[in-house]
Amino acid sequence: MILVIAEQREGALNRASWEAIAAAQQAGGDVKVAVAGPALSGAEGSGVAAAAQELAAADVAEVIALQHEALAMYTPDGFVAALEALIAAEKPELVFLAHTYQTRDFAPKLAARLDRAIIVDVTGMKGEGAGRVYVRSVFQGKLSADVRAKGPAPHFVTFQIGAYRADAVKKGGGAPVRDVAATVDAAAIRQKPDAPFKEAKQAVDLSQAERIVAIGRGIKGQEHLAVAEGLAKALGAEIAASRPICDAGWLPMDRQIGSSGQTVAPKLYVALGISGAIQHLVGMKGSRTIVAINKDPEAPIFEIADYGIEGDLFEVVPAIVAELHKS
Amino acid sequence: MKIAVCIKQVVTREWQLRVNESKTWIRDQDASWEPNEPDAYALEEALRLKEKHGGDVIVISAGPARVQQAIRDALARGADRALHIEDDGLAAADAFAVAGALASALKDEQVDLVLTGLQSDDQGFASVGVILAEKLGLPHATIIMEVEVGQGSSPGATASLRVKRELEAGWFQWVAMPLPAVLTIQSGINQLRYATLKGIMAAKKKEIKKVASPGAAEAKQEIVSIYFPEKGTKTQMIGGSPAEAAAELVKKLREDARVI
Numbered sequence: 388m389i390l391v392i393a394e395q396r397e398g399a400l401n402r403a404s405w406e407a408i409a410a411a412q413q414a415g416g417d418v419k420v421a422v423a424g425p426a427l428s429g430a431e432g433s434g435v436a437a438a439a440q441e442l443a444a445a446d447v448a449e450v451i452a453l454q455h456e457a458l459a460m461y462t463p464d465g466f467v468a469a470l471e472a473l474i475a476a477e478k479p480e481l482v483f484l485a486h487t488y489q490t491r492d493f494a495p496k497l498a499a500r501l502d503r504a505i506i507v508d509v510t511g512m513k514g515e516g517a518g519r520v521y522v523r524s525v526f527q528g529k530l531s532a533d534v535r536a537k538g539p540a541p542h543f544v545t546f547q548i549g550a551y552r553a554d555a556v557k558k559g560g561g562a563p564v565r566d567v568a569a570t571v572d573a574a575a576i577r578q579k580p581d582a583p584f585k586e587a588k589q590a591v592d593l594s595q596a597e598r599i600v601a602i603g604r605g606i607k608g609q610e611h612l613a614v615a616e617g618l619a620k621a622l623g624a625e626i627a628a629s630r631p632i633c634d635a636g637w638l639p640m641d642r643q644i645g646s647s648g649q650t651v652a653p654k655l656y657v658a659l660g661i662s663g664a665i666q667h668l669v670g671m672k673g674s675r676t677i678v679a680i681n682k683d684p685e686a687p688i689f690e691i692a693d694y695g696i697e698g699d700l701f702e703v704v705p706a707i708v709a710e711l712h713k714s
Numbered sequence: 715m716k717i718a719v720c721i722k723q724v725v726t727r728e729w730q731l732r733v734n735e736s737k738t739w740i741r742d743q744d745a746s747w748e749p750n751e752p753d754a755y756a757l758e759e760a761l762r763l764k765e766k767h768g769g770d771v772i773v774i775s776a777g778p779a780r781v782q783q784a785i786r787d788a789l790a791r792g793a794d795r796a797l798h799i800e801d802d803g804l805a806a807a808d809a810f811a812v813a814g815a816l817a818s819a820l821k822d823e824q825v826d827l828v829l830t831g832l833q834s835d836d837q838g839f840a841s842v843g844v845i846l847a848e849k850l851g852l853p854h855a856t857i858i859m860e861v862e863v864g865q866g867s868s869p870g871a872t873a874s875l876r877v878k879r880e881l882e883a884g885w886f887q888w889v890a891m892p893l894p895a896v897l898t899i900q901s902g903i904n905q906l907r908y909a910t911l912k913g914i915m916a917a918k919k920k921e922i923k924k925v926a927s928p929g930a931a932e933a934k935q936e937i938v939s940i941y942f943p944e945k946g947t948k949t950q951m952i953g954g955s956p957a958e959a960a961a962e963l964v965k966k967l968r969e970d971a972r973v974i
Contacts, residue, residue: 462889463844463854488882492856495809495841499848504934505809507839520938525837526740529731533938577853581888583881598973604727622974631751634902647880647900655973662727676971678963685731690943694966695951696959706960711974 388448389414390479390541392470393422394489395438396461396583403485403546405553408445410546411483412557414512414519419477420562421451423469423569425459439564446559451477455569462578463493469569471500479541486545498543504536505543508665510550527664528687548646548669591625591641598624598655601644601671602632605660605681605700609637615659618704621711622655629667645670659700663688680704715769715863715873717760718823719793720816720830720842721753723777723784727835737939739806749784752831756899758906759861760829761792767863770794772823776804776815782922789917790909796920797823801927806937808837811930813845819925820850826873828896832857840898847896854896855879855889859903863893 389411393404400422411418420442424435439452453473457465470493474482484490486508498505511522513533520533521544536542593599600619606612612626619626626642633643644651645667656674661667663679663686671677672691679692680700689695696703725731725745732741760771773788775781776799785796799815807815820828828850833840840856847854860878876890880900909917950966952959967974 488857488880491840492844492879495839495844496848496854498934499810499813499845505841506935507841524943525940526725526731527727527835527838529942530733530740530940531943532940534935535938537934537936577891578855579890581890583885583887585884586886630901634755636905640902646882655967655971676967676973678967685942687943689949689951692949693971694963695949696963697951697953698956698959702956703959706956707963709957710960710964 388417388419388477388479389481389483390474390477391418391420391483393420393438393442394485394487395422395424395435398434398437400438400441401485401487402553403487403548404442405445405556406548406551407483407485407546408442408447409551409553409555410512411481412446413551413555414481414483415515418447419449419451419479420445420447421453421470421473423453423458423466425456426454426566443562443564444558445562446557447562450562450564452564452566453569454566455571457571457573457576458569460580460582461489462576462580463496464576464578465571465573466493467497467500468571468575470497472570473567474501474541482541482543484543484545486547490545494543494545501541503541503543504538505545506534506536507545508547509544510547524665527662528668529685547665549672593625593627593642593644593649593651596625596651596653598622599627599644599651599653599674600624600657600659601627601629601661602638602659603629603661603667604631606632606637609635611701612637614701614704617708618657618659621708622657624655624657627651629661629664658688658692659704661688662686663691715763715767715827716772716823716825717763717769717827717829718772718774718820718825719753719757719760719788720828720846721757721773721775721784721788722750722831722834723747723775723781724750724835733940733942737941738937739940742805747780747783749787750831750834752833752835752899752901754831754906755901755903756829756831757788757791757793758904759899760827761907762904763827763861763863767865769826772797772825774816774819775799776801776812776927778802778805785922786917787909789920790913791907792913794920796922797925798922799925799927801929803930804927807930808933808935809839809841809845811933813842813849814932815927816842816846817849818928826893827875828852828894830896830898832898832900843896843898850896852894852896853891854898855891856898857900858897859886859900861897
């Protein structure tokens with residue numbers, strides 16, 4: 388049996404949970420889905436029941452609503468305690484999760500607690516049973532690795548966001564939902580979280596831009612920004628960047644595209660000197676037309692580009708600007 | 715405060731990756747190496763905490779003799795001393811083996827805080843810090859954008875820790891927890907300092923203590939094969955001189971893609 392651990396916040400499911408369910412259905416065998424949170428108790432808002440009902444639409448053997456007041460706000464200590472007991476009771480062969488920030492925070496700890504293998508950020512599966520290997524991107528996406536889990540079950544596997552399609556989930560006639568009271572000692576939870584919050588509204592909403600020129604490490608220095616700005620002006624595009632550029636302070640954080648920045652899908656996305664680490668790709672791969680200019684022919688950005696130019700951006704970009712000004 | 719910073723040495727971004735003969739790892743004997751960039755932010759944060767609250771910064775790294783170069787770099791930036799778990803077998807090891815080695819080296823050090831980078835640029839597990847916390851029996855938090863250490867107000871009161879976690883889609887959260895604790899630091903939390911000539915000279919006198927390795931027996935996964943991903947078939951590569959390529963690209967964007 389594969390146990391999928393879904394994720395919810397205030398009753399709203401994380402969409403990536405459906406992707407983990409799709410992966411489990413494709414892996415074959417019985418699938419159960421567990422979702423943890425507070426029981427519905429009135430004033431404190433929605434509990435886990437709404438999310439469990441929503442998950443029951445999937446063609447799975449059962450949905451487990453794992454309930455405890457101490458799970459109302461996520462903490463790694465609380466979730467590991469609750470899920471450790473659930474896994475001991477359910478004895479799955481595999482535990483699948485979406486590779487969200489929350490999963491990254493607790494799943495390795497849960498696997499360590501149980502002394503079991505965890506393979507993270509998986510993009511695909513090959514083979515069956517004990518011979519199954521999981522595909523991961525390594526070296527910033529420049530290489531792929533087929534990885535095998537060692538040791539006794541259960542093995543934990545987390546799936547990269549977008550690697551499996553949420554709309555590929557087979558729907559069923561309504562899976563049974565079972566409430567399970569979680570075993571959590573609230574006093575043993577060491578993390579005391581405040582409510583999540585958003586920073587002051589972002590000054591730039593790049594999701595509305597029709598065209599975007601984005602820069603990466605290949606721009607080399609802040610003094611070269613004008614090269615990219617010239618192209619952006621000629622195209623009528625917004626300027627954006629991959630994370631390292633914003634980390635260095637060359638552009639403000641609200642210009643960042645990727646898993647920790649904005650997600651965009653413009654008509655045209657021009658990537659200048661961006662190698663294409665997955666953290667960047669998840670933020671822009673939905674763009675309609677992608678142009679990549681990079682001097683490294685092995686840069687992963689070329690795998691998702693529509694048009695690629697292997698070359699020095701400091702030579703190619705001025706040539707494009709000149710070409711645009713011709714007509 | 716006694717702060718340990720876990721650092722890794724990885725191949726440089728510029729090095730042209732090559733796969734070894736058994737196709738299970740890179741041909742690392744002729745690679746060029748650098749400190750893992752996300753760990754540099756963890757080190758910087760540790761140095762800033764030390765400047766504010768006093769104490770010691772200990773860098774710790776697991777891997778072959780070559781990782782001493784990354785350790786020296788950290789000492790030159792201001793770390794006080796270092797632990798090196800020298801073991802060739804840990805170079806390509808999984809997160810369990812690396813966390814196990816770090817835990818065995820740290821268990822007698824009585825540190826107040828352990829910092830790691832968010833993830834490594836090679837295998838990118840983003841798991842070592844979390845597994846290390848479990849092995850040391852310490853609370854943890856990941857993807858940290860701000861660290862506040864409060865000294866207890868009454869004498870003898872324990873110091874407290876409050877950290878800002880980055881969640882997805884622009885959300886953040888403050889979390890408090892007791893010390894000692896393990897934090898994984900998000901890149902960009904601070905601006906990195908450079909090593910000064912004085913720092914580089916001083917680093918030569920600082921201690922790098924060798925620590926016995928428990929080995930990689932704890933590893934719970936193995937790489938069966940490693941390979942270059944297949945190129946997407948839809949990508950049209952445009953060649954020629956910069957001017958020719960530019961003309962061709964603009965034509966395609968106008969006439970085929972119709973996006974300009």
